[in-house]
Amino acid sequence: MDFFEQMGSTALGSRLRRLSEQMTGQAAEVYALYRLPFEPRWFPVFCTVARQPGQSVGEVAQAIGHTHAAVSQVVKELVRHDLVSIERGEADLRRSVVSLTAKGAALWPTLQEQAADVRQATEALLAESRHNLWLAMGEVEHALAQHSLAHRVKAVRDQRVAAEVQVLDYGPQYQADFKRLNVEWIARYFRLEPADLKALDEPDAYILQPGGHIWLAAYRGAVVGACALIKLDTHTYELAKMAVSPAAQGLGIGFRLGEVAVAQARALGARRVYLESNTKLGPALQLYYKLGFRKTVAGTPSPYERCNIQMELPLTP
Amino acid sequence: MDFFEQMGSTALGSRLRRLSEQMTGQAAEVYALYRLPFEPRWFPVFCTVARQPGQSVGEVAQAIGHTHAAVSQVVKELVRHDLVSIERGEADLRRSVVSLTAKGAALWPTLQEQAADVRQATEALLAESRHNLWLAMGEVEHALAQHSLAHRVKAVRDQRVAAEVQVLDYGPQYQADFKRLNVEWIARYFRLEPADLKALDEPDAYILQPGGHIWLAAYRGAVVGACALIKLDTHTYELAKMAVSPAAQGLGIGFRLGEVAVAQARALGARRVYLESNTKLGPALQLYYKLGFRKTVAGTPSPYERCNIQMELPLTP
DNA sequence: CGTATTATTGTAAGTACTTACGTAAGTTAT
DNA sequence: ATAACTTACGTAAGTACTTACAATAATACG
Known part of the structure; x- marks a missing residue:
């Protein structure tokens, strides 16, 4: 048990599960108290049918928030215990329309009475606490519907990583890293082309001298990302040589670069930034989209075979 | 979903379950985010072992509040994934001592980092709500440990039933009920004896005239319980002919009578109340005990074959 | 010292749901 | 009218635990 105390809310899911198991276990005791031949898990289905007979399996599932499969299974059991009966839908033969049998109808008043007692007891239980569990659950469900847990965790991690990522200006000492990072992904997805090697081996001559720039990203003592800006003309730059090592992908490093x-x-006064990529590189395209790039219709011919998509970002001065 | 709104807190268990499923489902996404080859359900076990290696399966189960069987299964899977290893205990060959493998140890720092992110995210999530879910769960768990749900529901029901149960003084119109209720249970557990029939057929002559009393309990328009007080001597009365119909048992009607x-x-100034019963009648003996009766050592001989236990309640004037 | 009891673990089966998939019935497009 | 699809449902298998049971080791008792 001290695990929960140590881990704190990390184990929120586990703890919810444990509490729900405790509750459902005790629910069985409650039915025993009333000596009803009834299992707790039947309750939502039975109750829905009793309140409004003639609903189909799918409708009941919708109402109680379970899957149709679960309802189908429960209904089967209820039929076995002669508490409900099913008929084919009149207009639609696919539907299984559920209604109470005489035995089920006879059970219903007692069950309602028991439900009222349970409700009163749980309401008293909830009222005992300073923090109302029912309302808290509602709030958490709502919050999770807005942003999933994964989304929230990612936000936390991105913030943490951002503090640890440094974007560095190019210097000759980074040429090897610059080449390694680019060769890595090009070789993985395509074939290295002569045009690649020229720029990667001599970035100074092919990128910087013509008025371009190169940045590298360092994370925990390793260079894990690179990116270049190549001058095409006074008003146009090309975003190129974007590379993030696989181990560091998904950390938002590409976005930072x-x-x-x-x-x-x-x-530098550019009017637009242009780039070329390949539709095979889904995550990269998504990144460019997030940066504001949009697909261009017609395009300049590319020196690279692998490029089958062109994007651009207009810059308003 | 409107089921939850309609049923309110009656469905507390179901709702807890749903929320926990939602959480664990999203937990899987979180692991995917970190691209860890790790399943959420391994976390408690792995974490416990990583923190303090060399614990046995039972000890880990104790720490995380699951059963040893669950831990055994998870450990088996972790072994298959080469994340932990097990050895026989040194002093005690029954114990399975668990520790991390090199691969597991390598994973641990990342996992810790991820756990820290999750913790921060869930804490922010909880802080968003006015009613803190974590604290609310703690309070409810505590409250349920004090009194189980069944106990609470029983209290509610007893109160409701008490208002509907009426204890009536005997009148000739109840003779048939008085006989029926007693014959019912005597015939079920034993054989009717001549002494029974005398008192049941003519309660006036055998119970009331000698200075005794008879009461009946009515519940929802039916007479469902009976009980008599027979005068033995000036200072001693016998509690006898206690009967509650099976359908109304467990409602506290016997206690009221x-x-x-x-x-x-x-x-009436009695110094003690005496009764005779049979050890086969467990619930009845429990009722007498709750009323304050205690077993007597030696006893007067009984006219009834079925009596093998005698109890009495001393009354201080 | 042998036997009865207790402790520790692993395995099997159950629970109350889920997802995945197949079948039959209905609907729309050609 | 036929083909292509969508919908409704049931069945099977999976999930993450549980309880029940069996096997083996340790300990207590006479």
């Missing part, structure tokens, strides 16, 4: 490059292009 | 009888005995 892209932001820096776009900011620099804007500072 | 017993209380009335004992109060009357006290009002």
Whole structure:
């Protein structure tokens, strides 16, 4: 038990499960108290049917928030115990329309009475606490519907990672890293082309001298990302050589590099930033989209075979 | 979903379950986010072992509040994934001592980091709500440990039933009920004896005239319980002919009748109330005990074959 | 010292749901 | 009218635990 205390809310899911098991276990005792030949898990289905007979399996599932499969199974059991009966739908023969049998109808008043007692007891239980469990659950469900847990955790991690990621300006000492990171992904998805090697081996001559820029991203002592901005003409720069090592992908490093490059292009007075990519590279395209790039219709021919999509980001001065 | 709104807290268990499922489902997404080859359900076990290696299966189960069987299964899976290893205990060969493998140890820092992120995210999630779910769960768990749900529901029901149960003084119109209720249980557990029939057929002559009393309990328009007080001598009354119809048992009707009888005995100046019963009748003996009766050592011989236990309640004037 | 009891674990089966999938009935497009 | 699809349902299998039971080791008792 001390696990929960130590882990705190990390184990929220486990703890919810444990409490729900405790509750359902005790629910069985409650039925025993009333000596009803009835299992707790039947309650939602039975109750829904009793209140409004003639609903189909799917409708009941909708009402209680379970799957149709679960309802189907419970209904089967209820039929076995002669508490409900099913008929084919009149207009629609696919539907299984459920209604109470005489035995089920006879049970219903007692069950309602018991439900009222349970309700009063749980309401008293909830009222005992300073923090109302029922309302708290409602709030958490609502919050999770807005942003999933994964989304929230990602936000936390991104913030933590952001503090640890450094974007560095290019220097000759990074040429090897620059080449390694790009070769890594090009070789993984395509074939290295001569045009690649020229720029990767001599970034100074092919990128920086013509008025371009290169950045690298360092994370925990390793260089894990790279990105370049190549000058095409006075008003146009190309975002190229974007690479993040697989181990560091998903940490928002590409986005950070892209932001820096776009900011620099804007500072240099560019009217648009252009890029070429391949539709096979889903996550990369998504990143470009998030940076504001949109697909261009017609395009300049590319020196790279692998490029089958062109995007651009117009910059308003 | 409107089921929850309509049923309110009656469905507390179901709702807890649903929320916990939602949480565990999203937990899987979180692991995917970190690209860890790790399943959420392993977490408590793995974490416990990583923190303090060399614990046995039973000890881990104790720490995380699951059964040893669950831990055994998870450990088996973790072994299959080469994350932990098990050895026989040194002093005690029954114990399965669990520790991390090299691969498991390598995973641990990342997992810790992830856990810290999850914790921060869930804490922010909880902080968003006015009613703190974590604290509310703690309070409810505590409250349920004090009194189980069944106990609470029983209290509610007893109160409701008490208002509907009426204890009636005997009149000739109840002779048939008085006989029926007693014959019912005597015939069920034993054989009717001549002494029974005398008192049941002519309660006036055999119970009331000699200075005794008879009460009946009515519940929802039916007479469902009976009980008599027979005068043995100036200072001693016998509690007898206690009967509650099976359908109404467990509603505290016997206790109500017993209380009335004992109060009357006290009002009549009795020093003790005596009764005879049979050890086969467990619930009845429990009722007598709750009323304050205790087993007597030696006893007067009984006219009834079925009596093998005698109890008495001393009354201080 | 042998036997009865207790402790520790693993395995099987159950629980109350889920997801995945197949079948039959209905609906829409050609 | 036929093909292609969508919908409703039931069945099977999975999930993450549980309880029940069996096997083996340790300990207590006479």
